[in-house]
Amino acid sequence: MAVVDERRFRMTIMKHTILIVSAVLSLSGCGVYRPYSRPQVETDGLYRDIPIEDTATMASLSWRELFADAQLxxxxxxxxxxxTDLRIARLRVEEAEAVLKNARLAYLPPLSLNLEWGVSRRGGAVSNTHTPGALASWEIDIFGKVTNAKRGARAALEGSRAYEQAVRTRLVATVANSYYTLLMLDRQLAVQNRTLATWEKSVKVLEAMRLAAETADKPIAEV
Structure with a gap:
């Protein structure tokens, strides 16, 4: 019996050992992602050398500096x-900021408060009892769920901000293009009006010359 009990004890120890090793291996194999590391890329000699004073471009200027016309x-x-499109883009940015804030708060433990209230009676005396309680729980981010959610929320926020900037830039460009097109059409209309006035004067002069020529060809008696 002692030998049988010893074998059973060894088998139990081996089972527990196998279970512990399997759990450790499963936890170590749950890392489905790796921290991003930027690859090393050799860029020497691929592009021409740009002077430092030429790095400032129109993209770094605001639209108020590009368009100095007060009316524009x-x-x-x-x-x-x-x-409306720009308002929707702004709402998307605010939504993405709220999602990112919520993802950051996921690292904090959730808290819950409760209050128990009771009444007891002893010997004709009534007493009230209050028992406050608090509960906090913490979730270990083993599988990277919270981290991935935070990264996704940050990427969504950057995309929303880029979309808002694209809508803003397109709107400014559309208004400026329409404004300058209207100015061009006004100038063309003014030129056409001046041309028309010049042609009308030329027609009057030619008409006067024709009448003068006809008058000169008539006999004096007829005149």
Missing amino acids: QTLVEKGLERN
């Missing part, structure tokens, strides 16, 4: 205030 600036400001 007023039109652009009204467009930015009243455009």
